[in-house]
Amino acid sequence: MSVYTSVSQDEMRAWLQRYALGELVELKGIAAGVTNTNYFVTTTHGRYVLTLFEVLTLEEVPYFLKLKSHLSRHGVACPAPIADHTDSFASLLAGKPACLVSCLSGQDVSQANAAQCFAVGEMLAQMHLAGNTFPLRMANPRGPAWWHRTAAELYRHMPADEAALLRDEIAVQASHRFDDLPHGVVHADLFKDNVLMDGDKIAGFIDFYYACNDILLYDVAIALNDWARLDDGSIDDALATALLAGYQAVRPLTAAEIEAWPLMLRAAAIRFWTSRLLDFYRPASGELTFTKDPGVFGRLLQAHRQRQQFWL
Amino acid sequence: MSVYTSVSQDEMRAWLQRYALGELVELKGIAAGVTNTNYFVTTTHGRYVLTLFEVLTLEEVPYFLKLKSHLSRHGVACPAPIADHTDSFASLLAGKPACLVSCLSGQDVSQANAAQCFAVGEMLAQMHLAGNTFPLRMANPRGPAWWHRTAAELYRHMPADEAALLRDEIAVQASHRFDDLPHGVVHADLFKDNVLMDGDKIAGFIDFYYACNDILLYDVAIALNDWARLDDGSIDDALATALLAGYQAVRPLTAAEIEAWPLMLRAAAIRFWTSRLLDFYRPASGELTFTKDPGVFGRLLQAHRQRQQFWL
Structure with a gap:
């Protein structure tokens, strides 16, 4: 395969x-x-x-x-x-x-439990601390400039209501600056299929090929959007709370991060919505990839925009 | 303990x-x-x-x-x-x-078999190759200058025949130059109790605290003097041959090394005879160590001096 x-x-x-x-x-x-x-x-x-x-x-x-x-x-x-x-x-x-x-032991899980979400949050925070002494630098190739450029080519293919949502969210994100949030080395793709689990323990994070320097909180949001998401697309409160508790057991979030958190969850949703839309509408772009449903992240963005409680 | x-x-x-x-x-x-x-x-x-x-x-x-x-x-x-x-x-x-x-698995062995000797020789050669790119340098604190200085203080405590043997061997070694032999990072103490075995496989070399830059062949001689030595103090031909075969499967010895080999086995014997004599005659020198029989290495040196075949 x-x-x-x-x-x-x-x-x-x-x-x-x-x-x-x-x-x-x-x-x-x-x-x-x-x-x-x-x-x-x-x-x-x-x-x-x-x-x-x-x-x-x-x-x-x-x-x-x-x-x-x-x-x-x-x-x-x-x-x-x-x-x-x-x-x-x-x-x-x-x-x-x-x-x-x-060679690591362990396997990825299709649905995580709360202990696994805690462990992922904890290890992600450890990774962020350990990244502090890594001397090389890499810009994020899938950052806001990329969303903006890519989305501009996608709107005409999308249903009008979805295009309006994506356009509006990109504008909202562009009007906020996150320069005061802690930066560092991020995995940037810490989905369940990129973590090998050994029971409730982390056997290893894998697939670092989107890793780069970016906002640490963005990495937490990317992980939460996948690890705490149920099959029906909704975020499970207990899983989300566990992941954040694990993360904060090692690196408590700053006041600025807590304030930025709701928007960061939406930023993390845009990034994957955009890339999946790109794969969906331009499957022949030459990249070796399998098309996954982009709608998951559109609906997740919508849910984050309407959400009142953010598990902090 | x-x-x-x-x-x-x-x-x-x-x-x-x-x-x-x-x-x-x-x-x-x-x-x-x-x-x-x-x-x-x-x-x-x-x-x-x-x-x-x-x-x-x-x-x-x-x-x-x-x-x-x-x-x-x-x-x-x-x-x-x-x-x-x-x-x-x-x-x-x-x-x-x-x-x-x-934390490594495995345990040290009190008596090695031929497969284990082969594996140790092979891993030692791999260690020597991998050491080529290690940038730091360390002089050997237990080299010829140290033997010479240390033995000078020991002769008066030793039986006359043993002192004569040690004195003569140090003089023989001093009259040979080994500058043309391959140098690099050596473990310098690769006895059986410094290797964890997992069956016939190497789980790990440990106790690198004599590691330094020195002649690679000297490291092979130190390992052989312990790994191929039987309880009666004699060297087992099959074990010695296996260790050398394992080493040469990765790094074949040069002509200069083959020529120097008999003397190198004797040099490796001196190094441990001297340090054990020091521990034996000056147990209160403040070093935290257990006194081991120095005679083993005196007898081994004598045997190497009389040996005709060197397993190459």
């Missing part, structure tokens, strides 16, 4: 010589993931995950791998990239930028 | 706030290790080993922790130090330099 690029045993055996990981025992494609090709690689030393990047270039990959290495070194649960004998985390394999990372 | 410095639950709980590791669940002293104090630390995120350094200072500790972090990042089996929110691997706890590292 997600093996877009095939790697032969011989190619793998030769490429493994770059590493201190022993000899190849088994190479097995992983049928998960949307954008990249992944394999389980078992060597005489242990088990690793191989990723071949289908979109990112060899120049773009190191930021994400260095970030995962930094976070892993700080004890944040995520895959640890393995450096090769040139001290690089990535090099070409089968013509694609490729890396090896440690 | 090896808890020289006690840490209370409250001290630990407060110190853990420096890290992204969650809340303290359990703190338990470890009855192993000779020089430092070790605890198992279980938090809501996982299990770690706490080390309180009884001899090294806060200025001396980072070299060893950065080395372990570098090697771990390259997939060499060893504990991975955890960085705190100031991006440091060590800080004071109960008045001692202290660090947290990942």
Whole structure:
């Protein structure tokens, strides 16, 4: 399913010589993931995950791998990239930028419970603290400028009432400044399918390929919009409260963050509404992606706009 | 046994706030290790080993922790130090330099089999390759200058025949130069009790506190002198051959190394004969150590001097 690029045993055996990981025992494609090709690689030393990047270039990959290495070194649960004998985390394999990372246990969950939401909030706050000492910088490629530009191309395809809602919300967001909120390294895509759980514990955050420097609270809002959302699209109060309690057990929100919170939930909804609308109306844009229902985030935005209580 | 410095639950709980590791669940002293104090630390995120350094200072500790972090990042089996929110691997706890590292599975073995010797040789070679990109430098505090100086104080305490042997060997070693042999990062103390085994696999090299820059072949000789040695003090041919085969599967020895090998085995024997003699004749020198029989290494040196075949 997600093996877009095939790697032969011989190619793998030769490429493994770059590493201190022993000899190849088994190479097995992983049928998960949307954008990249992944394999389980078992060597005489242990088990690793191989990723071949289908979109990112060899120049773009190191930021994400260095970030995962930094976070892993700080004890944040995520895959640890393995450096090769040139001290690089990535090099070409089968013509694609490729890396090896440690293999985590755990599985993603389709519906979270309150303990899991607490754990995700807690680990996210730990990730934000650990990110403080990460020296590299990355602008958010899916920030407000991107929504604005992208939405302008989408309005004409959308039903009038939805277009009006998106246009109005983007205008509301543009009229607010969040410069006084704590910034740092954010995951920016911490949905349930990007977290491996081991029961109620976090086995690891994965898929850091939207990570960047942005407002920390925005990351909390993105996570809450997915983790606390039920199948019917509504936000469950207990799950939302648990996620925020977990986060604040490590990093209590500032007064400015508490004030900005309702709008931030809406900003996080816009970001994914816009990208899903883009995938929906322009499926042939060349990106390797599966179309998901954009309406979920339109309805979530609407609900956030009418909400009176925000779990704080 | 090896808890020289006690840490209370409250001290630990407060110190853990420096890290992204969650809340303290359990703190338990470890009855192993000779020089430092070790605890198992279980938090809501996982299990770690706490080390309180009884001899090294806060200025001396980072070299060893950065080395372990570098090697771990390259997939060499060893504990991975955890960085705190100031991006440091060590800080004071109960008045001692202290660090947290990942908890490895496995146990040391009292007698190795051939498969284990192969695995140790192989991982040691991988460690030597991975060490090539480690940027820090450390002179060997237990090198030839140290033997020479230390032995000079020991001769008068030793039986005449032993003193003559040690004096002669040190002179022989001094008359040879090894400048053309490959140098790099060496463990310098890779005895069986410094390797955790998981069956025939290496779970991890531990106790890197003699690690330094020196001749790579010297590290192989130190390991062989312990791993291939039987209870009666003799070297087992099959174990020695296996260790060397494992090493050369990753890094074949050069012609110069093959030529130097017999002398290097003797150099490695001197180093431990001298330090054990020092512990034996000066037990009250203030070092926290247990006296081990020095004679083992005197007899091993004698055997190496008479040996005709060196397993290469």
